[in-house]
Amino acid sequence: MLLTLSGLTKRYPTGDLALKGVNLEVPKGQVMALIGPSGAGKSTLIRCVNRLVEPTSGSVVLDGTEITGLGAAALRRARRRMGMIFQEYALVERLTVMENVLSGRLGYVGFWSSWFRRFPRRDVEEAFRLLHRVGLDHMVDKRADALSGGQRQRVGIVRALMQDPQLLLVDEPTASLDPKTSRQIMRLILELCEERGLAAIINIHDVALAQQFARRIVGLRAGEIVFDGPATELTPEVLTTIYGEEDWSQTIRAVEEDEEEAVPA
Amino acid sequence: MSATAFDAAAAARAWRPPPLIASPLLRYAIYGGALLYALLAVGTLEVNWARAAEGLERGARFIAGFFPPDFVTKRHDIMEGLMESLTMTVVSTVIGVALSIPVAVGAARNLAPLPIYLFCRAIIAISRTFQEIIIAIVFVAMVGFGPLAGMLTLSFATIGFMAKLIAEDIEDIAEEQAEAVRATGASWFQLLAWGILPQVKPRLIGLSAYRLDINFRESAVLGLVGAGGIGDTLNTAFDRYEFDTAAAILIVIIAIVLAAEYSSSWIRRKVQ
Amino acid sequence: MPVSRTADDLPEWRRRTTAGDFAVWGAWLAGLALTVACFEFISGRTIWAFVWDAPTQGADLVQRMFPPAWTYADVLWKPMWDTINIATLGTLLAIAIGFPMAFLAAHNTTPSVLFVRPVMLFLIVSSRSINSLIWALILVIVFGPGMLAGILAIGLRSVGFIAKLTYEAIEEIDRTQVEAVTATGASNPQVLAWAIVPQIMPAFAGISVFRWDINIREATVLGLVGAGGIGMQLQASINTLAWPQVTMIFILILGTVVVSEWVSARVRHAVI
């Protein structure tokens, strides 16, 4: 197993119990979609994995390393193995595309080399290779705030890949994008995971998109896992347990149409 | 990897971190200018280092002289100076804010005709150019020593400060809102009251509170040129080497500024 | 505003505004009473005979001030240059100290909310409450008269200003950018340099230039207490009642301040 969560619980200082003893296993190379209504605890879950949010109890084990309980320096080393992609892209707006991409290597270089932007030639080459792969190699010196939403998210993806991670933590990568760009971004993430054999946890609340792109789907409701299975088993009953009572036939039909539409694209 | 030939190695070799200033000419001009200035400034710096070194020891004695602060011996003088400062602050803020409103309206290009605009802008410019102390010197020469000169100085400075910021605010307000009021056939004064005032009011209150704070701080130095206030007391204490009293006065000033700062930020939060 | 609304609004609503009305009128009345009382206090310390004489005095003063002593300018270039250097070097000193202080004071970057932050906030308030002229007064006693006292006075006063506005900017940064850089495994100093510094740089540059502009003004009067710059000449001219020279000094100050304001506006425009 690449990632094992056991009994993961998070209570915020405000008293909100966001996760209630979550157990989850993610094997190497598996792309998994985490769905659930807003406030279910999806963001909290993936933030607990790299400890941007400190779990209250339970354990997170990544490739044999117990993440919970690591000291500051060891935690930084562990974080290098987990790339994170954000909903609002979270690029450093006033830095250039290349600087944002190279920031993915910060865990590997010393402070002063990073201050003077002296990264090893290999890193810069890798940055160019990845930027070329996502079609942005002509924009390296543009400032991040001059890019469109889709372009920013590509830069965000490249930054995460620069870390040379084993696992991608992806928090609603498409929630700020239009439907067409959303699909392109999801496809890109999937392709890249396949090329590099990466595992990924993708938070998403667009059920249709989750079903289209991920084989395994985990449903989270009020901090508890209520579904874990292949995308094909996502029936209206299951959706009702995750999201509550609603007419799901539309959603599911829409998924099928989407899939047909997606093939020629 | 995609099929197109792309030489990442070559691109990486050619890539340089982007410099802070894009144009090389401007960049070197700025660097050169900064270097030249540094040389000139340091070269013409007249510092008596021997005297300064001696200062460290003096400083220690001086600071020792500060302790313990003496609030008692000169308490009458301190109270007197404090009352002058506080009254000066209140009156000058009220007068200054009241007068700054017409000046601000006159200095807003979208409300005032050109001659009035220029006149009001000139008032603002003069008031803002000269440090309060310089204005105080002139007022002391005119009305004699005492807190009245300080009050006039601070009123004048308040006008420049407030009028400039309020005028900018008036110029920035949504023109459509003013248009809408104008379209109802409102007179110029109705336009002011309905189209402009509601929009600048929160800022007017916030700035007034802020200025009250500044006026108090300024009132603490006007005494140096005879314009009354706690600065007078402080100056006297320094002149007589009564450093313990001076320390007490400084502590009082800091305490009042702290109080003023908290209350003015409280007021600003209230009107937001 | 509430009064005009009541005409066509619900009765309950009207009752509430009436109560509000009383509160507002009461506040106005209290404010007015306070102002009048304060003015009475000042008035009691004013020799009104002098004040009634002010127009004559003023006219007399103006007469004595003109024409300006144009040739006196030759003596003034060096003191003016010193004044600019006091302001510039003092601002640089304040930047060097205030920038790190801001990070120690900001809620989201301070190493300790319980200990370091309160200490920094206290230092910031102390620096800001004490006018640069008072700082100069103290420093002249310690280091002797001259530019060094002036530079340090400007520096000490500006540290608080720069640190306060900068730490407010740090507290307002976008947190997700910080999280993103943290998630890459960057160390704390790297997060500071890569995620926080880029976000506050424009604000910080604006604040620094703004303070420099203020400091030019402040530096013109430091000489009154012996801390170097053109204020020394001003003091000398006033003491000898050489009013045409005073006018010349005022003109030079006016020119310098106008230029510095222009420079500061240009730079702030460029960085934002």
Ligand SMILES: Nc1ncnc2c1ncn2[C@@H]1O[C@H](COP(=O)(O)OP(=O)(O)O)[C@@H](O)[C@H]1O
């Ligand atoms: N920083 C926080 N402080 C307090 N409560 C929080 C915080 N972040 C999230 N929560 C609470 O935790 C719960 C789960 O939130 P979140 O993980 O953001 O859900 P999701 O990403 O599925 O929408 C919600 O009830 C939310 O109010």
Ligand SMILES: [Mg+2]
């Ligand atoms: Mg979320």
